Amino acid sequence: MRRLPQQQNNSNVARERDERADRRQLVLLVGGLLLAGGFVVAIWQHFSAVQYGYKNEALRQEHARLLAEQQQLQLALDEAAAPAALERAARQLGMQSARATQIGGARRTGAERAAQPAAALAGATVAGALNR
Numbered sequence: 001m002r003r004l005p006q007q008q009n010n011s012n013v014a015r016e017r018d019e020r021a022d023r024r025q026l027v028l029l030v031g032g033l034l035l036a037g038g039f040v041v042a043i044w045q046h047f048s049a050v051q052y053g054y055k056n057e058a059l060r061q062e063h064a065r066l067l068a069e070q071q072q073l074q075l076a077l078d079e080a081a082a083p084a085a086l087e088r089a090a091r092q093l094g095m096q097s098a099r100a101t102q103i104g105g106a107r108r109t110g111a112e113r114a115a116q117p118a119a120a121l122a123g124a125t126v127a128g129a130l131n132r
Helices: 019-080 083-092 110-131
Strands: none
Touching: none
8 A cells, every 4th residue: 555656746845944953063063173173282282392391301411511511611720720730831931930029019118018008098089089
């Protein structure tokens, strides 16, 4: 028993729009985009953190290398500024040790020593008056 004909003509049948289905599809699309955007941001932050970690490690190694170089340079400076090294370098240049008569302040009298600070003080007061 067949109630419907085998071939029906539905060319004039218009489908009604289901607005709830459209809204549901829009909500799912926006939710999916937000979720995908969140994943992209999380991946970007992860790779940035890894990159900063590599940069940090490289800077730590460079800092350690520079500290070691600074210690070596300070040691070389201390060795070069040692009195024995300075004396050896002076002798290589042909210099001789100073004698007591060559040092100007070695044979001052007590009056000359007392007069020097007074003269320096007088010079300071004149310089102070000129600066005003």
